[in-house]
Amino acid sequence: MLRRRAIRISLSLLGCTAFAAPAxxxxxxxxxxxxLQSILAGxxxxxxxxxxxxxxxxxLFTGKSAPAESRDxxxxxxxxxx
Amino acid sequence: MTQVxxxxxxxxxxxxxIFHVDKRVLRTVMPSAIADFEFVRASGLVEELQSxxxxxxxxxxxxxxxGEHAAGASIVLEHPRLPFISxxxxxxFRALQAAALLxxxxxxxxxxxxxxxTDATAYxxxxxxxxxxFIDSLSFRRYVDxxxxxxxxxxxxxxxxxxxxxxxTGVTHNAWFRxxxxxxxxDDLSRLLPWRxxxxxxxxxxxxxxxxxxxxxxxxxxxxxxxxxxLPKIGFEQMLHSMRKWIAALEPKSGSATVWQDYATDNSYAxxxxxxxxxxxxxxxxxxxxxxxxxxxxxxxDYSAVALENGADLVVGFDFDHGALDYGYQRAVDxxxxxxxxxxxxxxxxxxxxxxxxxxxxxxxxAQGDAVVGLALIHHLAIAKNLPLADVLAxxxxxxxxxxVEFVPKQDPMVQRLLQLREDLFDDYDQRxxxxxxxxxxxxxxxxxxxxxxxxxxxFERA
Numbered sequence: 383m384l385r386r387r388a389i390r391i392s393l394s395l396l397g398c399t400a401f402a403a404p405a406x407x408x409x410x411x412x413x414x415x416x417x418l419q420s421i422l423a424g425x426x427x428x429x430x431x432x433x434x435x436x437x438x439x440x441x442l443f444t445g446k447s448a449p450a451e452s453r454d455x456x457x458x459x460x461x462x463x464x
Numbered sequence: 465m466t467q468v469x470x471x472x473x474x475x476x477x478x479x480x481x482i483f484h485v486d487k488r489v490l491r492t493v494m495p496s497a498i499a500d501f502e503f504v505r506a507s508g509l510v511e512e513l514q515s516x517x518x519x520x521x522x523x524x525x526x527x528x529x530x531g532e533h534a535a536g537a538s539i540v541l542e543h544p545r546l547p548f549i550s551x552x553x554x555x556x557f558r559a560l561q562a563a564a565l566l567x568x569x570x571x572x573x574x575x576x577x578x579x580x581x582t583d584a585t586a587y588x589x590x591x592x593x594x595x596x597x598f599i600d601s602l603s604f605r606r607y608v609d610x611x612x613x614x615x616x617x618x619x620x621x622x623x624x625x626x627x628x629x630x631x632x633t634g635v636t637h638n639a640w641f642r643x644x645x646x647x648x649x650x651d652d653l654s655r656l657l658p659w660r661x662x663x664x665x666x667x668x669x670x671x672x673x674x675x676x677x678x679x680x681x682x683x684x685x686x687x688x689x690x691x692x693x694x695l696p697k698i699g700f701e702q703m704l705h706s707m708r709k710w711i712a713a714l715e716p717k718s719g720s721a722t723v724w725q726d727y728a729t730d731n732s733y734a735x736x737x738x739x740x741x742x743x744x745x746x747x748x749x750x751x752x753x754x755x756x757x758x759x760x761x762x763x764x765x766d767y768s769a770v771a772l773e774n775g776a777d778l779v780v781g782f783d784f785d786h787g788a789l790d791y792g793y794q795r796a797v798d799x800x801x802x803x804x805x806x807x808x809x810x811x812x813x814x815x816x817x818x819x820x821x822x823x824x825x826x827x828x829x830x831a832q833g834d835a836v837v838g839l840a841l842i843h844h845l846a847i848a849k850n851l852p853l854a855d856v857l858a859x860x861x862x863x864x865x866x867x868x869v870e871f872v873p874k875q876d877p878m879v880q881r882l883l884q885l886r887e888d889l890f891d892d893y894d895q896r897x898x899x900x901x902x903x904x905x906x907x908x909x910x911x912x913x914x915x916x917x918x919x920x921x922x923x924f925e926r927a
Contacts, residue, residue, distance in 0.1 A: 409583045412617035414650065414678025418669060419612050419703070420693035426702050 468533050472822035477582065480602040483533055489545050490530055491522075492537035493602065500605035501539070507577040509604065517592065518566060520544065520599045541601070547756045548780050548833075551824055552586040552622065553642035554806040554814060556789035557630050557716050558797075559596070560637065563589040564623035566596040568708045571615075575701060580607040584615025586622040586647070587824075593778060593802035594793055610694035613703060620670055621647030624707075627714050628667065632657050634717035636786050638807050645818055650675040666710040716790060740914040741870075742770050744921045745837060748868050749774040754834035756780065758863055760810070761841035765792040768803045771837065780833070782808035784844075810841075810859075811849045828862075836860060836867035839921075842898075843872040843879045847890055854892075854901040861905040866925045871898045876917040895920065 440446070471482035479497035483490045493501050504510060513519035522541045527534035534540055552560055563586060571581050581603050588600040613619075625648035626637030633656060640648055654675035661667040695703075745767050749757070755777045759768045762781025771779050781803060783789055792805035808814075813827030838860045846853045860869060872879055873895060874888075895918070902908060906924035913920045 409614055409618060411612060411614045412678060413681040414674045414676075415617035415620070416612055416693065417677045417681060418674045419616060419695050419699075421673070422669065422703060423693070423695045423699040426699045427696070 468530055470533070472820065473587065473818065473824060475819070477602065480537075483530055485529060487545055488529070489543045490525070491541040491543060491602065492530065492534060493539040493541065494536065495538050497602055497605075498538045501602070503606045504579050504604040507579055509574055509577045509579050510601065512573065512577075513570060513598070517595065518570060518598060519601065520546075520590075520597055522601050543599070543601075546590050546592075546597075546599070547778055548804070549825065549830055550591060550780075550804065550806055551642075551814065552589075552626070552647075553638050553645075554808070555591075555638075556786060556793050556805060556807060557627065557636070558790050558793040559591065559594070559804070560586070560623065561627055561711060561714060562594070562797075563591075563596045564619075564627065564711050565708065566598060567619065567623065568704055568711070570598055571613075572701070572704050572708070574604060575607060575697070575704070578607050579604050580611070581605075581615055584619035584622065591804045593804055594796035607697075609697060612693070612695045613700055616703075617650075617674070618647075619707075620674065621649055623647075624670060624711065625650065625653045627711065628653060628657065628661075628671065630716045631714045632661055632667075632717060636807075638786075642814065642817075645824065651678060664710075666706065670707075716786075737915045737919070738766075740912065741767070741839065741921065744910075744912055744914070744923070745770050745839075745868060746774045748837075748866075748923050749776050749835070752835045752866050754864075756833040757835045757837065758782065758831065758833045760808070760836060760838045760860065760863070761844065762792060762805055763788045763840075765795055765801070765803055765805060767837055767839055768792075768805075769795075769799070769801055772801055772803060776835070777802065779803045781805040782810070784809055810845055811851060831863045833864040834866075836864040837869075838867065839870045840872060840878070842870065843876075843882060843893075846893055847879060847882050850889075853890075853897060857898070857901045858905060861902075861924065861926060866906075866923075869902070869922050869924065870914075871895055871920045871922065873918040873920075876915070876919060 466485055469484045471484060474482040478494065479500075480491055480493045483492070510519060510522075514521055520543050522543055525540055525542045527537060527540040529542075530537075530540055552563070555563065566589060567581075567584060567586075571584075574580055582605055583603060588598060588603060589596050590599050591597065626641055629635050629637050629640070629648060637648065650671050654672050657667065657671060662672055749771045753775050754771075757768075757771050757776040757779045759765070759771065759779050759781040762768050762779075762783050763785070765779075765781055768779040768781045779802065781792060783792070783805060784807070786807065789805045789807055792803070795801065796803040796805070808827065813831075814824070816822060816824070816826040816829070818824045841860075842853070842856055845851045845856045857869070861867070874880075874883070874890075874893060899908070899922075902922060902924060906926045908922050908924055910923040911920055
């Protein structure tokens with residue numbers, strides 16, 4: 383089941399670069415921004431996969447099931463910025 | 465016949481336009497916008513944002529009010545008129561930060577209702593006192609699953625990068641933003657930020673990576689490939705969430721205290737003098753009852769607060785010193801004062817600029833209030849900046865039909881400090897000349913000497 387979810391998530395990661403969803407705006411969003419957003423989306427999905435494995439691993443030892451998905455991603459910024 | 469004037473700053477989005485009719489502010493909604501307009505209003509978002517003042521109010525009115533200008537429009541809306549328009553290049557750091565957070569909050573609230581914003585321009589935000597208000601009610605449209613954050617680049621250029629400039633380098637955004645109306649490009653900022661900024665995930669991605677990707681993708685091929693991706697909604701939410709947390713934590717880079725920050729406590733004034741000045745301003749404001757009062761040279765807002773306590777509805781303050789402005793803005797937020805401090809270099813106020821030099825209004829066109837106060841100001845302009853005394857008075861008196869202005873004589877320690885390292889070229893800088901210039905412009909209702917050095921306040925009314 384874990385493998386099937388991982389495959390599904392990986393497929394959706396691929397999907398990130400496969401389907402067209404034009405920006406519905408009069409504003410030019412900027413190529414740099416769009417590529418960056420695709421990368422960030424990819425990272426978010428990849429972190430989802432990693433998180434899934436991590437919880438699964440933890441569950442092996444603690445016997446608890448994985449919690450609901452957290453939205454907190456790589457934003458440990460307040461510490462880094464002075 | 466009433467005059468209908470199209471707002472010169474409202475032309476980018478063809479789905480609607482702002483018009484002025486007398487003192488009324490009207491907005492056309494074109495057929496291309498009507499489906500989104502109805503969807504967004506049915507979602508309950510507009511009502512939610514208007515209920516706590518985050519979004520400007522609107523009423524549907526008869527299109528006849530715009531005459532031929534309403535031709536082709538599906539709907540005409542009326543918005544309440546804002547007492548004063550300001551621009552991001554006049555906002556202090558804290559105000560720009562508050563505006564950025566409002567934009568993100570609105571985008572987050574919108575996404576929950578299946579709505580998104582078409583852009584992220586800082587000019588869509590104005591201030592009611594120190595509180596930011598979103599003013600473009602046509603910026604909302606239906607969210608399409610998987611779409612990118614269309615305003616991301618603009619949000620970075622107009623909010624994030626100017627804030628980062630101050631947070632990382634201590635350089636204020638105002639002069640740069642004023643010269644570059646679309647904000648600060650990632651590529652420029654990326655070259656300036658210190659290396660350690662790369663240790664911040666958000667600065668690394670939003671500034672350095674974005675700049676690099678933009679540079680690497682100047683070919684049409686890259687652009688067409690980039691447009692083919694998808695940003696899952698969870699990814700969009702994650703970006704907004706992470707961005708909000710980051711921006712809320714930004715602080716101006718700490719350096720030595722700026723000149724004026726401690727001025728209110730550490731100056732050459734005796735308390736009795738300050739007390740006399742407060743009393744004079746209080747009596748003036750009680751008599752003038754201004755809806756909009758300008759405090760030119762407001763410092764941290766001491767006399768603005770006096771004006772508000774005595775019946776002024778709104779005080780817009782101006783000062784040159786960023787430390788004082790940041791302090792004054794925070795004070796307005798903390799004390800709930802209807803006070804907005806803005807950056808102004810009186811020797812070089814904001815010009816008419818943008819497309820056709822009409823898109824963003826100059827200072828003079830906006831600086832029309834009910835009253836003006838200029839305390840401890842004249843010597844900074846007439847002596848420190850070499851502006852002719854008569855011109856300084858004419859400039860100040862033109863801002864409102866009545867006001868209070870302070871004359872600071874040459875023997876005052878503050879003026880002596882300004883003259884310490886330079887030749888005294890200011891032969892006409894004395895009280896007699898000051899009075900004669902002022903009397904040519906206005907009637908002096910009252911005057912009072914408030915210090916032993918001879919500082920004098922004048923209450924004037926324009927003829």
